[in-house]
Amino acid sequence: MALPLSYNWRNLFVRKTTTLLTCLVIATVVGVFTWLVGFAGALNRSLSYANDAHKLIVLKQGATSETNSAILPEDYNKLSQVQDVAVNPKTGEPLRSPEMIVQVSLPRRRDNGTTFANVAVRGVTDAAFGVHRNVKLLGKGFSSGSMEVIVGEQAAKQFGGVQIGDTINLGYSGNRGYKVVGYFSANGGPMETEIWGPLTTLMNSYNRNMYSSVNVLLNDKADPDKVAKFVQGPSVDLNAQTEPAYWYDQSKNIRIYLGIVGGLVSIMCVAAIFAIANTMYATVAGRTREFAMLRTIGFSKNQILLSVVIEAVFLALLGGAMGCIACEAWLVLAGNTKDMFGATTFTTMAFEIKLTPYMVVGALLLVAGVAVLGALPPAVRASRVHVIDALREP
Amino acid sequence: MSAADIVATSVRKVYHKDRIEIPVLDGLSLKIDAGEFVVLMGPSGSGKSTLLHLIGGLDSPTSGSIRVGEYNLERMTERELTAWRSRHVGFIFQMYHLVPVLTAAQNVELPLLLFKMSSAERRERVATALKVVGLADRTDHRPNQLSGGQEQRVAIARAIVTDPDVILADEPTGDLDAKTSEEILALLNLLNSEFNKTILMVTHDPRAASHGQRVVHLEKGVLEREERNPARPAMAAS
Numbered sequence: 209m210a211l212p213l214s215y216n217w218r219n220l221f222v223r224k225t226t227t228l229l230t231c232l233v234i235a236t237v238v239g240v241f242t243w244l245v246g247f248a249g250a251l252n253r254s255l256s257y258a259n260d261a262h263k264l265i266v267l268k269q270g271a272t273s274e275t276n277s278a279i280l281p282e283d284y285n286k287l288s289q290v291q292d293v294a295v296n297p298k299t300g301e302p303l304r305s306p307e308m309i310v311q312v313s314l315p316r317r318r319d320n321g322t323t324f325a326n327v328a329v330r331g332v333t334d335a336a337f338g339v340h341r342n343v344k345l346l347g348k349g350f351s352s353g354s355m356e357v358i359v360g361e362q363a364a365k366q367f368g369g370v371q372i373g374d375t376i377n378l379g380y381s382g383n384r385g386y387k388v389v390g391y392f393s394a395n396g397g398p399m400e401t402e403i404w405g406p407l408t409t410l411m412n413s414y415n416r417n418m419y420s421s422v423n424v425l426l427n428d429k430a431d432p433d434k435v436a437k438f439v440q441g442p443s444v445d446l447n448a449q450t451e452p453a454y455w456y457d458q459s460k461n462i463r464i465y466l467g468i469v470g471g472l473v474s475i476m477c478v479a480a481i482f483a484i485a486n487t488m489y490a491t492v493a494g495r496t497r498e499f500a501m502l503r504t505i506g507f508s509k510n511q512i513l514l515s516v517v518i519e520a521v522f523l524a525l526l527g528g529a530m531g532c533i534a535c536e537a538w539l540v541l542a543g544n545t546k547d548m549f550g551a552t553t554f555t556t557m558a559f560e561i562k563l564t565p566y567m568v569v570g571a572l573l574l575v576a577g578v579a580v581l582g583a584l585p586p587a588v589r590a591s592r593v594h595v596i597d598a599l600r601e602p
Numbered sequence: 603m604s605a606a607d608i609v610a611t612s613v614r615k616v617y618h619k620d621r622i623e624i625p626v627l628d629g630l631s632l633k634i635d636a637g638e639f640v641v642l643m644g645p646s647g648s649g650k651s652t653l654l655h656l657i658g659g660l661d662s663p664t665s666g667s668i669r670v671g672e673y674n675l676e677r678m679t680e681r682e683l684t685a686w687r688s689r690h691v692g693f694i695f696q697m698y699h700l701v702p703v704l705t706a707a708q709n710v711e712l713p714l715l716l717f718k719m720s721s722a723e724r725r726e727r728v729a730t731a732l733k734v735v736g737l738a739d740r741t742d743h744r745p746n747q748l749s750g751g752q753e754q755r756v757a758i759a760r761a762i763v764t765d766p767d768v769i770l771a772d773e774p775t776g777d778l779d780a781k782t783s784e785e786i787l788a789l790l791n792l793l794n795s796e797f798n799k800t801i802l803m804v805t806h807d808p809r810a811a812s813h814g815q816r817v818v819h820l821e822k823g824v825l826e827r828e829e830r831n832p833a834r835p836a837m838a839a840s
C-alpha cells in the first residue's frame with residue numbers, strides 16, 4: 209500500500225504561501241483553458257446549427273460574404289433554371305429566398321451600452337422561413353410590407369433596444385422606425401444574432417434595388433456540389449456555397465483567435481509545469497530526512513516517487529478547482545455570451561459559453577497531467593535521496 | 603514475539619572522498635545473540651553508526667559478511683533489503699524523524715501500510731504499540747503537540763508495531779534530558795526483557811550504556827573491548 213493520501217494532502221498546507229501561489233498559477237491556466245474550451249464549444253455548437261448541406265447560399269461572383277454581394281433582379285431570375293430545388297408543400301413554390309442584409313450598430317447589454325456591435329438586419333420574404341429550416345418564430349412574426357421586425361434570441365439577449373415593443377431606427381438615413389414585434393430562434397445558429405424584417409420595406413428604406421444573397425433549399429435527392437457548380441457556370445454565373453462551407457469561411461477569424469489563445473494556454477501550461485516543479489523541488493529539499501526515514505522503515509523508491517507525484521496532483525487539482533470556480537464566476541458575473549466579427553461580414557456572431565461537467569473534468573485532467581510532468585524530476589530526486597546522509601542531517 | 607541473532611564477520615567498510623580511501627570498519631567481527639541487548643560505544647568516527655547501518659541493511663559492507671537471523675545481507679539486492687527491513691528491523695533515531703503532518707497513531711501506522719492487513723487490524727496493532735510505550739491517550743496528537751520524550755516514544759512504537767526481530771537504536775536518548783532518557787531506556791529494557799527483542803543501541807552516554815547486557819567498544823573501526831553488565835545478565839533466546 210502506498211503512503212496515506214492524508215499525508216500528501218496535509219503536506220500541501222505546510223508551506224501555505226508557496227501552495228497558494230502555485231495554485232494561483234494553475235487556477236489561471238485552468239480558468240483560461242475552460243473559457244477557451246467553452247468558447248470553442250460554443251462556436252462549434254453555433255456552426256453545427258448552420259450546417260444544412262442542402263441549402264445553397266448564392267452570392268455575386270467574387271463576393272466573399274452577403275455584405276459585399278449584390279445580386280440584380282435579372283440575375284435572381286436566372287436561378288429559375290436551377291434544378292432540384294425543394295418546393296413549399298403548401299404553395300408549390302420553389303424554396304428560393306432573396307435576401308438583403310445591412311448592418312445596424314447596437315449597444316451591448318453586458319457593459320450597459322458602453323460599446324456597440326454591428327448586428328445584421330436581414331430583409332426576407334415568407335420563403336425564408338421555408339429555406340432556413342432551423343428558424344422558428346417565437347410568437348408573432350412581422351407582417352409583409354409593415355415597418356416591423358423580429359429579433360433573434362441571442363441578439364435580444366446581448367443587445368439593447370431590440371426587445372419587444374422597442375423601435376429600431378433603420379434605413380439609409382437611419383430615420384425609419386421599425387417596431388420589434390417578436391423573437392425567433394435558429395437553434396443557436398449564427399442567424400440567432402440577426403434582426404429580420406420584410407424584404408420590400410427594408411429595401412425601400414435603404415434605397416436598394418439589389419439583393420445581397422439568395423438562399424436556395426435543394427431537395428433531398430439533389431447533389432449540392434453539382435448544383436453549386438451549375439450556378440457558378442456560364443448560364444447563371446453566380447457564386448454558390450453550401451451553408452456549412454459558407455459559415456466555415458465566415459468563422460475563420462474566430463478560429464484564428466482561438467488558435468492564438470490556445471497557443472497562449474500551451475505556453476501557460478509549460479509555465480505551470482515549471483511552477484509545480486519549483487514548488488515540489490522546494491518541498492522535497494525540505495523533507496529529505498522524512499524521505500530517508502520512509503526508505504529506512506521499508507518504503508520503496510517507487511512508493512516515494514508516487515507519493516510526491518500524488519502530492520503535486522493534489523496541488524494541481526486544488527488550483528484546477530479554483531480555476532473552474534473562477535471561470536464559472538466570471539461567466540456568471542461578466543455574462544456568458546461572447547460576440548465576434550465574422551471573417552468578411554463585419555457583422556457580429558454571438559455565442560453562449562457554458563461550463564459543462566465534461567469541460568471541468570477535461571481541465572482537471574489537463575492540470576493533473578501538467579502536475580505529473582512537473583513533479584517527476586523532484587519526485588525522482590526524492591526517491592533517490594541518500595538515506596544515511598539524509599538521516600545524519602542536522 | 604520473535605528475535606534474531608546477528609553475526610558480523612570480518613566486516614570492512616571503506617568510504618571514498620576525493621579519491622582517498624577512508625576505512626571506517628576494518629575487519630570487524632561481532633556476534634549478538636537473539637534477544638540480547640548490546641550497546642555500541644566509542645569515540646566519533648569509530649564506526650558505531652556505520653556498523654548499525656550495515657546491520658540494518660541501509661548500506662553494504664565493502665567486504666565481509668553480515669547475517670541477521672537467516673538472512674545474509676551482503677547477498678541481497680537493494681529492493682530485497684528494503685522489503686526485509688520493513689519486516690524484520692525496527693529503527694529508532696536520535697531525532698525521532700516523525701512525520702509532522704501525521705498524528706501519533708498515523709506515524710505509528712506507517713510501517714504497517716507495507717503489509718497486507720485490514721485497517722481494523724492496523725488500528726489494533728497501533729493501539730497496542732502506543733499502549734506499550736504509554737501513549738494510549740495521545741493517539742490524535744501531532745508531533746508538535748508532544749514533548750521530546752513523547753515523540754521518541756511514538757518513534758519507538760513505530761519501530762515495534764511490525765513486531766520486528768531486531769531493534770536498532772542510534773543515540774535514542776541523545777536529544778533528551780536525563781529523566782526522560784531514563785524513561786526511554788526503561789522502555790527499551792522492557793522491549794528486550796518482556797518482548798525478547800534483540801536490541802543494538804549506539805550511544806555516547808555511559809549511563810545509557812549501563813542498560814545493556816553487553817557493551818562493545820569500537821576504536822578506529824575495530825572492536826577494542828567488550829564488557830558484560832553483571833546487573834543485566836543475558837537471557838536465553840526463545
